[in-house]
Amino acid sequence: MTGEFVAFFILSLLTIGGAVFMISFTRVVHMVISLGITFIxxxxxxxxxxAEFVGVAQVLVYSGAISILMLFGIMLTKHDAYDEGTGRKWKNRFILLFVALVFALLFWGIQNTAWPASPPPAASGVSNAKEIGLVVFTEYVIPFELVSVLLLVALIGAIIMAKKEGDNE
Amino acid sequence: MTVSITSYLLVALILFCVGLYGALTKRNAVVVLLSIELMLNAVNINLVAFSKYGLYPSVSGQIFTLFSMTVAAAEVALGLAILIAFYRNKATVNVDEMDEMKR
Structure with missing residues (x-):
């Protein structure tokens, strides 16, 4: 029982609990809040x-931006929306069976693979953020620039999609 | 009791399956988008876990996670824009009523 195990247990319990509550709630706003717990x-x-840098980026992007954006999306459409799921029983049962099959297959695969023994933690001299920065700007420069172009395209595309149709001035 | 790579992979697997079930059964398009985010997050957990516990631990897994986060953010922004445009025209957000191109 190390401290790492206790922390992992609590965090994974919160993660899975938030996801399962997301599935079982019916009000859409409650779903977004419980998914916020999962993201954190x-x-x-x-x-x-x-991976401290990725963790901070996760808090900023997912629990900050995406949750708020989803709440905006709910408030701008049906602000007291319910989601009872599709009412067809046989279809839901078939999907549940399919997902259970996928779960069983992947579980079997994970359990039966010989994973490499976890290596001793290599004490690198630089911090995590500096390490990421060094690799991004030496090996991944072109993907980095392409991602910035993608963000620009998504920005312009979102504005054009959400603009009212008809005012072409 | 130590945390091995199998633990992280199992958490990611459960998250992926919950997200897959939600994306296939829910009616509200916002909830379907949320479930897709859940699946993307499961993949991110796998990438970060392999960047420490994999055969060749390196920081590249974390960089891939950052890239996939960027793509997910762009996807959510565009998806909500399409959703709002659709709601303005049809006054519904249910995915089973989005069958304009099927008729």
């Missing part, structure tokens, strides 16, 4: 693995 716990898992 995943950030905790990232910090636990030693």
């Amino acid at each position: 716990s995943i950030a905790g898992l990232f910090v636990l693995v030693g």
Whole structure:
């Protein structure tokens, strides 16, 4: 029972609990709040693995931006929306069976693979953020620039899609 | 009791399956988008876990996670824009009523 195990247990319990509550709630706003808990716990898992920069980015992007954007989307459409799921029983049962099959297959695969023994933590001299920065700007420069172009395209595309039709001035 | 890579992979697997079930059964388009985000997050957990516990631990897994986060943010922004445009025209957000191109 190390401290790492206790932290992992609590964080993964919160992660899975938030996801399961997201599925079982019926009000859409409650779903977004419980998914916010999941996102913050995943950030905790990232910090636990030693990826502090990714954890902070997760808090900023997912639990900050995406949750608020989803709340905006709900408030701008049906602000007291309910989601009872599709009412067809046989279809839901078939999907549940399919998902259970996928779960069983992947579980079997994970359990039966010989994973490499976890290496001793290499004590690198630089911090996590500096390490990421060094690799991004030496090996991944072109993907980095392409991602910035993608963000610009998504910005312009979102404005054009959400603009009212008809005012072409 | 130590945390191995299998633990992280199992958490990610459960998250992925919950997200898959939600994306296939829910009616509200916002909830479907949320479930897709859940699946993307499960993949991110896998990438970060392999960046520490994999055969060749390196920081590249974390960089891939950052890239996939960027793509997910762009996807959510565009998806909500399409959703709002659709709601303005049809006054509904249910995915089973989005069958304009099927008729």
